[in-house]
Amino acid sequence: MTMTRKPTIDDVARSAGVSKGLVSLALNGRPGVSAAARDRIHAAATELGWRPSARARGLATRRAYSLGLVVRREPSTFEADPFFAAYVGGVESVLGAHGQVLVLSVVPDRDIEEATYRRLVSDQRVDGFLLTDLLDNDPRIELIKSLGGRAVTLGRPHGGTPFPAVTRDYDSGIEQLLEHLAELGHRRVAHVAGDESMQHARTRLRRHLEVADRLGLETIIERTDFSPEQGAAATRRLVSRADRPTAIVYANDPMAVAGIAVGHELGLDLPGELSIAGMDGSDMGRFVYPTLTTLDNDPAGWGRASTQALLDLIEQGQADDVPLPPAALIARASTAPPTRAS
């Protein structure tokens, strides 16, 4: 009766008639193994169905062969986030090919967030972190540095960083969007900004103001926390103004969708009486009425690029910044020439 224990490297070595040290060299593609031995070893390994134990390997090499992603979200805003899912898909597509895994943590507040980072590195569960939702002066960068961890950021931190950054130019996308609105005849365009402690919220607002200035557009600013609730509330305030804007640009798509709902609720003719645009390139923008004009934002591309950069950093000890192709306008039905004089 053959006991079917999971085969170890010793089994492979015995079966191939070599030492286990040599098996290790051969299977990791290191030089200094004769072709004959290499073949025998590979044959034995596949025949036995051997796969190295990740934890034994990790113990010897002091690696975890996994990457960490910790996401802090209010339970209420999390669900609506169109970026997240496709991003993880992109991460996985490169991680899987490298035999590594993603350790995901969803935390409700900053304290638990910090504790989670500490735990993940002190328990040595991950080799590095993917840093999404960058804050304006993000404490996680200093934290991870002080813990001796590695990371890659999505966006380049204004406060400087010892880690590589993946970046995407939104400027040209915002430019295209505002030019699109200007060409349609809009002169007064509101910007519903997101949480300004987050870096991309500030960047998007600043760029909006610059471009609007150049195009001679008047800008009205509303500030929110990126949640649909506050997006809806901002919309109500804007629409009830005497100098009501003819178009509203939202810093993310969930707020834009909530803005569309408010428009319907108030009986506005969309997009004639009010044009609406988002910035996330979300898929859900295709299933609202009118379909949402937005900026394309390839989350899977972010996932692939950031993962590759982090793996490079971990394995080569060094990695360059990665610029993604610029975001571009996706013009759909929620923007049109204004039917009222502004």
Added chain:
Amino acid sequence: MTMTRKPTIDDVARSAGVSKGLVSLALNGRPGVSAAARDRIHAAATELGWRPSARARGLATRRAYSLGLVVRREPSTFEADPFFAAYVGGVESVLGAHGQVLVLSVVPDRDIEEATYRRLVSDQRVDGFLLTDLLDNDPRIELIKSLGGRAVTLGRPHGGTPFPAVTRDYDSGIEQLLEHLAELGHRRVAHVAGDESMQHARTRLRRHLEVADRLGLETIIERTDFSPEQGAAATRRLVSRADRPTAIVYANDPMAVAGIAVGHELGLDLPGELSIAGMDGSDMGRFVYPTLTTLDNDPAGWGRASTQALLDLIEQGQADDVPLPPAALIARASTAPPTRAS
């Protein structure tokens, strides 16, 4: 100069003046350690800031101290999934307290899905799997069993299972929903079913038919794959029928939201000319117009319960099924008395 190497169990043992075996016993709360020794050991451990290395521990105990969740999604339907994010939050809340982590994988198709399960167990990266999106005769159950893995299912597989199941009774929720519609005066109610290879799609449809029958409601069935695209298409077909239903119930919320958009697009008065309901209790249903009537569905509760059950199974070798509280109706503005005769 003190070399700040990460402290190991040997450092703790030396500092407490005991053997490392005793440290292991003490820190794991095992019996057979004197109070005095226990105190010295704990003091030394906290002073040195020692945390056990998860991989060394795992190598000795043959455990990974992590759970696997692999999600198969079309890139297009994934983003819209309101269940996922809150579910992971629930998982994390119990996992973190147990010093364990979640390994997440998002895969595009069945082949990669199967390969991922195989890889995760053969590399010994996880101690068990959380099985969401149960199929009607789900091959993953047999797969995991044959690999010698463990799992817990969300929902009870009709084909039987060696694993514990977390269940929630949707019957009463569907009953409440249809009674609600009947009371409003609807007599012809459509059901836009989801992918019928998925267990909950079938269950929901079957239950709808039973209750409609009891209430004397006429049912029109449309079949989809759960995507907003097909939800929208089904809505168009239903609305253009001679015997147009006065209300449509969708098997998930993203389709219901897409249905609302179609209603607007066709210039229907919602909800007077068409009532709409979902089944996911999604948050986004609060930000569409009209706000979406749906069934409440506590994804975080699913996350907590399934994780606890899986940990019990792994640690005690046995775990009972867990019934969640039944889903209940969330009546919002998208359902109202029909203004046209049916």
Added chain:
DNA sequence: TTGAAAGCGCTACCAA
């Protein structure tokens, strides 16, 4: 090019 042996940081067993 290959083998032998030490070690990664823990747990678990057996004596004492």
Added chain:
DNA sequence: TTGGTAGCGCTTTCAA
């Protein structure tokens, strides 16, 4: 109640 020791399954010297 404690210490010593032998693994867990790999990688990595160091000799041969």
